[in-house]
Amino acid sequence: xxxxxxxxxxASLIAATAGIVGVWLVLRREALRGDVVSHSVLAGICTAxxxxxxxxxxxxxxxxxxxxxxxxxxxxxxxxxxxxxxxxIMALILSFFFAVGLWILVKIQSLNNSAKSGLxxxxxxxxxxxxxxxxxxxxxxxxxxxxxxLFVKKWLFWATFDEEYSESIGYSVKFVRNIVTFxxxxxxxxxxxxxxxxxxxxxxxxxxxxxxxLSPKNLxxxxxxxxxVNVFVVLIGTLISYFFPKSPTGPWIVIFCxxxxxxxxxxxxxx
Amino acid sequence: MQDFWIILIVSLLGISASLxxxxxxxxxxxxxxxxxxxxxxxxxxxxxxxLGRKDNVTALLIASIFGxxxxxxxxxxxxxxxxxxxxxxxxxxxFLFAVGIILVTLFAEQADLDTECVLxxxxxxxxxxxxxxxxxxIPRTLPFALLTFILVVLFVLFAYRxxxxxxxxxxxxxxxxxxxxxWNYILLSLVSVLTVASFEVLGSVLVIxxxxxxxxxxxxxxxxxxxxxxxxxxxxxLTIFLGYYLSVWQGGSSAASIVIVQGIIFTLALIxxxxxxxxxx
Numbered sequence: 416x417x418x419x420x421x422x423x424x425x426a427s428l429i430a431a432t433a434g435i436v437g438v439w440l441v442l443r444r445e446a447l448r449g450d451v452v453s454h455s456v457l458a459g460i461c462t463a464x465x466x467x468x469x470x471x472x473x474x475x476x477x478x479x480x481x482x483x484x485x486x487x488x489x490x491x492x493x494x495x496x497x498x499x500x501x502x503x504i505m506a507l508i509l510s511f512f513f514a515v516g517l518w519i520l521v522k523i524q525s526l527n528n529s530a531k532s533g534l535x536x537x538x539x540x541x542x543x544x545x546x547x548x549x550x551x552x553x554x555x556x557x558x559x560x561x562x563x564x565l566f567v568k569k570w571l572f573w574a575t576f577d578e579e580y581s582e583s584i585g586y587s588v589k590f591v592r593n594i595v596t597f598x599x600x601x602x603x604x605x606x607x608x609x610x611x612x613x614x615x616x617x618x619x620x621x622x623x624x625x626x627x628x629l630s631p632k633n634l635x636x637x638x639x640x641x642x643x644v645n646v647f648v649v650l651i652g653t654l655i656s657y658f659f660p661k662s663p664t665g666p667w668i669v670i671f672c673x674x675x676x677x678x679x680x681x682x683x684x685x686x
Numbered sequence: 687m688q689d690f691w692i693i694l695i696v697s698l699l700g701i702s703a704s705l706x707x708x709x710x711x712x713x714x715x716x717x718x719x720x721x722x723x724x725x726x727x728x729x730x731x732x733x734x735x736x737l738g739r740k741d742n743v744t745a746l747l748i749a750s751i752f753g754x755x756x757x758x759x760x761x762x763x764x765x766x767x768x769x770x771x772x773x774x775x776x777x778x779x780x781f782l783f784a785v786g787i788i789l790v791t792l793f794a795e796q797a798d799l800d801t802e803c804v805l806x807x808x809x810x811x812x813x814x815x816x817x818x819x820x821x822x823x824i825p826r827t828l829p830f831a832l833l834t835f836i837l838v839v840l841f842v843l844f845a846y847r848x849x850x851x852x853x854x855x856x857x858x859x860x861x862x863x864x865x866x867x868x869w870n871y872i873l874l875s876l877v878s879v880l881t882v883a884s885f886e887v888l889g890s891v892l893v894i895x896x897x898x899x900x901x902x903x904x905x906x907x908x909x910x911x912x913x914x915x916x917x918x919x920x921x922x923x924l925t926i927f928l929g930y931y932l933s934v935w936q937g938g939s940s941a942a943s944i945v946i947v948q949g950i951i952f953t954l955a956l957i958x959x960x961x962x963x964x965x966x967x
Contacts, residue, residue, distance in 0.1 A: 446772040447717055454891065497956065503902050506716040507952065510895035514945030517806060517892070521939045539787060539801060613724075613805075613891070614787075617780035624773050628766065662791040663801075666784035673781035680766040 425545040426653050427646045428553040429605050430618070432560050434645035436602040437623030438637055439595050443575050446620045447502075448490070451509040453603045453615035455486035457516030460537055460607075465519055476552070479604040486512050487596055516612075540611035540665030542653045549608060556605050560598050564638070567594055572634065609649060610665035617669040622648065625676050628683055648672040688813040691825050693930055695812055696944075697923045698831040699884040702838035703893075704900035704922040706877055708915055711901045712853035718757075718874070721779040723881045723893045725756030727786025727804060730885060735793060746830060746882055753878025754871070756782055783890070807889035809930075809940045830883045834876075841876055842915075845869070850911065888941045899948035900925070906952075906959040925951055 440449050456479045463478025486508050493504045536544045545553075564571075573581035574591035581588055603615055610618050626640035652668030659667070710716050729752030733745035756778050763774035790799050815826045852859045852866055859866055877897075884893050904917035929944030936943070 441770065441773050444770065444772055446770075446776045447720075450720070450776060493956075497906060497959065499902055499905060500711065500714050500716070502714050502716040503711050503898060503905075506720060506894050506898040507902055507949075509720060510892055510898070510945055511949040511952075513891045514895065514942040514949070517889075518938045518942035518946060521806070521942070522937070525937070538805065614780055614784055616776050617784070620773050620776040621780070624767065624770070624777060659788075659792070661794075662788055666787040666791075669780050669784035670788065673777060673784070676777055680763060683766050 421547055421550055422542050422545050422653060423650060425550040425553050426542045426609050426649045428550070428557045429609050430622075430645040430649035431642045432553070432557045432602045433606045433618045434622055434626075434642035435560055435564050435638060436595075436598045437619035437645070438626060438634075438641050439571060439575070440599060440619055441623045441627060443595065445595070445599075446616065447505055448487070449599055449603065449619045450616035451490065451505050451512075452483045452486055452599060453607070453612050454509045455512030455516070456483050456603060456607060456615075457537065457612045458482045458512050458519065459485075459516075461516050461519035461523060465523060473552075476604050479607070480600055482512065482516075483600040483603060484596075487600075513612075536611070536663070537607050538611050538613060539663035540607070540609050540614065540668075542609045542649075542656070542664045545608055553605055556601050560602060563594065563598060567591070568634070571595065609653075610668055611663065614665045614669045617672065618645065618649075621669070621672045621676050625672075625679050628679055644672075644675070648675060689930070689934075691813045691828070692809060692940075693927060695825060695827050695831045696809065696887060696926050696930070698835045699880065699887060700896050700900075700922040700926050701919055702835045702880050703884065703896040704918040705838055705842050705915065706873065706880065707897035707901040708904075708918060709849050709853060709873060710877070710897060711905065712850075713870075713873075715873075716898050717775065719877060719881065719894045719897045720891075721756055721760070721775050722753040722874075722878055723885070723890050724779040724783035724786075726750065726752045726878060726882050726885065727783055727890060728752055728789055729755075729786075730882065731786055731789040731793065731799060734799065735789075743833075746879065749882040749885075750875065750878040752782060753881060754874060757874055803886075803889070805889045805891065806939050807885070807887045807892065807941045809887050812887065827883075827887065834880050834883045838876060838880065841872070845872075849873075888944075892941045892945050895945040895948055896922070899945070899952055903948070903952045903955045906955040921948075921951060 440446050459478035459480070459482025460475050463474050467474050490504055490508050493499055494501060570581070570586040570591050571594070573584070573586055574588045578588050602619070606615050606618050622645040623641045625644050626637045629640050630636040648671050649668050652671050653664055655667045655671065656662060656664040710718060726749050729749035733748035736748070737745050759778035760774045763777055764771055767774060787801060787804070790801060790804060794800050812825045812827055816823045817826050848864055848869060852864060852869055856866060881893055884896060888896060900918035900921040901914065903921050904914045907917060908914050925948045926944055929947040930940055932947060933940040933943035
């Protein structure tokens, strides 16, 4: 039973972190960038595992962050140095990094190592596999993101909606970009254990979009809604998945959250 | 003979994908392949549960409908959200993919699918699942690959001019009476059908690479449109060939190996592109 509470607390923290970051990604129209990063993280996790041959949370997180950063850097590089369009670049990076991840994953599966079984939970998520030390990491990351968010909310707001004004009052747009990048990397890396690499972007985008529909004017309320919706759906999804032990957690969370979103959209009048 | 069948079928799919990929790239619709390749999963499972077989044109159509369904969903969400196209896309395809994964895990035994083959595809099984056509034993996937290949080639031949006009000057296209929406849906349907046909072979995520890598590589090397189409065909077949033999030699997933080779060739093209740019300037 203690394990059950660990899972609930850990999942809520992960959801709350994703809820905060998701609002920025949707506002900045970077939702699909989040999808690219979450797919690319698999490569880092698998490389880290291959190097250390054990499922140590911190090392996997380090690997994941490195590959997330690398994918973002490659995207920016291609955008700056070629005439390829943004969406083409995203499709290239997403499929290439994911291919590298899958390639290494197949290699790992051919090894004789008992720890490898846990890696599958990164694909589609398994909140039940959260351990007490993961909760500790989730707690730190949540507070980190929440505090950064409190301090830089104003900067982020202006850098998102009015770049020129933002620069003129001394908030560097580039600096703000880096902050958003940092926050999205940590929240994606944390969220993987709940929903997995393939569906991680839903945890960021869908609740944030619901929140923006419910509270389009007041940003503080948007954050509050986003966090609440996200925690709610992650908990319900985790509960549902207890009844279907064969299925991973991630899809249940995403289905429930999407249905909620469709309900909210349906009640909203067309503009 | 087994290698021959695999390379032939994947190349047929790859050529079709890179032809459509050129248009998708010009139309800034590259991430649409990502959305469609995820969205068709429930369609594939449902078709299989209803019909009990995968080798069936009806199954292909049922599954493809989900690709179009997802884009209708995107349009609906977009209306509610001040044109936030990226968020709308993200919401609709993750939903359909999640439904697909749940169906796969719940009906795994009946559907002969598992999450592994959703991600990796089953390229190596191509030569082993055969059907008999009169007296010849051919792989089950060959007729589909051939059918979609013919469809796509016909589309490119007949719609080449129209599609280029739409891609490069949409306003002009509308003013001369071309229905952009209709052509978008035709393109979308073809992408869906092709994605379903390639799904079994490459898995849901790596299909994207088949569409986008060859055109993007060709784009770096030439400015002329016809040359770009031809180059992307060549890159498509070349990378499939090299990637397949890389996986034979080194082991690992064949689908992933193909995409890794595509990434390497793309990088080489990028270096060449930079060299030429620095010489010219």
